[in-house]
Amino acid sequence: xTTVLPGHGPEAPGEAETEAFQAVFDAAVAADERIxxxxxxxxxxRATLVRQIAQHAHSEIIGMQPEANWISRAPSLRxxxxxxxxxxxxxxxxxxxxxxxxxxxxxxxxxLDKLHTGRQKYSSIFNYPTLTWADVGAIGWLVDGxxxxxxxxxxxxxxxxxxxxxxxxxxxxxxxxxxxxxxLLALSRGTEAQKAMAQDAVDRWWWPSLMMFGPPDxxxxxxxxxxxxxxxxxxxxxxxxxxxxxxVPQAESLGLTLPDPELRWNEERGHHDFGPIxxxxxxxxLKGNGPCxxxxxxxxxxxxxxxxxxxxxxxxxxxxxxxEHTGAxxxxxx
Numbered sequence: 094x095t096t097v098l099p100g101h102g103p104e105a106p107g108e109a110e111t112e113a114f115q116a117v118f119d120a121a122v123a124a125d126e127r128i129x130x131x132x133x134x135x136x137x138x139r140a141t142l143v144r145q146i147a148q149h150a151h152s153e154i155i156g157m158q159p160e161a162n163w164i165s166r167a168p169s170l171r172x173x174x175x176x177x178x179x180x181x182x183x184x185x186x187x188x189x190x191x192x193x194x195x196x197x198x199x200x201x202x203x204x205l206d207k208l209h210t211g212r213q214k215y216s217s218i219f220n221y222p223t224l225t226w227a228d229v230g231a232i233g234w235l236v237d238g239x240x241x242x243x244x245x246x247x248x249x250x251x252x253x254x255x256x257x258x259x260x261x262x263x264x265x266x267x268x269x270x271x272x273x274x275x276x277l278l279a280l281s282r283g284t285e286a287q288k289a290m291a292q293d294a295v296d297r298w299w300w301p302s303l304m305m306f307g308p309p310d311x312x313x314x315x316x317x318x319x320x321x322x323x324x325x326x327x328x329x330x331x332x333x334x335x336x337x338x339x340x341v342p343q344a345e346s347l348g349l350t351l352p353d354p355e356l357r358w359n360e361e362r363g364h365h366d367f368g369p370i371x372x373x374x375x376x377x378x379l380k381g382n383g384p385c386x387x388x389x390x391x392x393x394x395x396x397x398x399x400x401x402x403x404x405x406x407x408x409x410x411x412x413x414x415x416x417e418h419t420g421a422x423x424x425x426x427x
Contacts, residue, residue, distance in 0.1 A: 122323050127253035130196040138322055141315065142252050143197050144213070145324065147204045150190035151215035155389050157183045159223040160232060168226060175272055176229060182265045189258040196254045209394050217375060218301050220383030227280055227287075227294035233273015235295070235302040235340070241266050242336045243306060246326035255324075274343065281348045288348070295344070296352040303367075304375045306333040312372075337365050 114133040207213040250256040280291040319325040355368035
């Protein structure tokens with residue numbers, strides 16, 4: 094159900110109108126109704142959505158890099174096709190998300206400029222290198238698995254365009270996670286060298302995957318307000334715990350060990366206990382000091398610059414197409 098609000102003319106609403114709009118907005122969020130682009134919304138709500146959706150979109154297109162590096166080196170034609178399809182999916186996810194951000198009045202060019210100049214972030218996980226073929230499997234199983242855990246609740250986000258984009262994204266991410274799991278399963282059932290390669294990849298990607306959910310709840314600057322607005326449905330720590338509980342039996346099925354000596358089932362809590370996360374590493378990567386920060390953003394800038402002629406050509410074609418249709422509607426020769 095959409096809450097359609099008046100007051101979208103050129104004149105800003107007065108204080109009384111703003112209070113009335115706020116009350117309708119609050120009631121809609123409380124009733125689990127969707128907020129749509131033409132609805133009135135608080136400036137802070139809009140800004141939070143732009144920040145979160147932009148970071149998500151940036152993560153998708155930056156996340157293409159570590160896996161695209163392995164397309165030409167995949168061990169079989171089947172594996173090449175699978176990986177190529179996955180990288181294409183990630184580009185599509187970025188498109189959906191940038192489009193969702195545009196419904197909030199923020200253009201894609203502005204978001205990309207902020208990414209390229211370091212004024213907006215992307216997920217820290219993509220600043221780690223893919224050293225072996227097994228890393229492709231670890232990314233699919235752990236990184237995409239963490240993404241699914243985090244993103245499935247976003248299908249019920251209070252902002253309609255974001256929630257609808259997440260439905261398709263989560264379906265595709267689920268497929269990516271299964272591909273990664275299947276790749277690791279093949280390696281773990283292979284030679285001793287292949288199993289060792291798979292274990293090494295899991296050892297390196299496990300802790301960064303836990304960091305993907307963000308800082309602990311008591312240190313998260315945005316989590317509480319996002320949950321109050323029902324942009325998020327669960328806290329960082331809740332989602333992280335859910336992910337750990339999912340991964341433990343999967344790792345056992347793979348015959349691989351998660352690199353945490355403190356990992357054990359807690360009967361009283363009904364969850365797995367796990368060791369402390371090195372948040373100093375997380376903060377260093379966020380500050381730009383990760384293994385691949387400079388490489389990732391420089392490649393993104395270069396790709397954007399090299400694609401300028403494509404964008405220019407598309408704009409000229411669109412303008413010509415619009416002119417021809419306008420002439421045809423006016424009875425002129427197209």
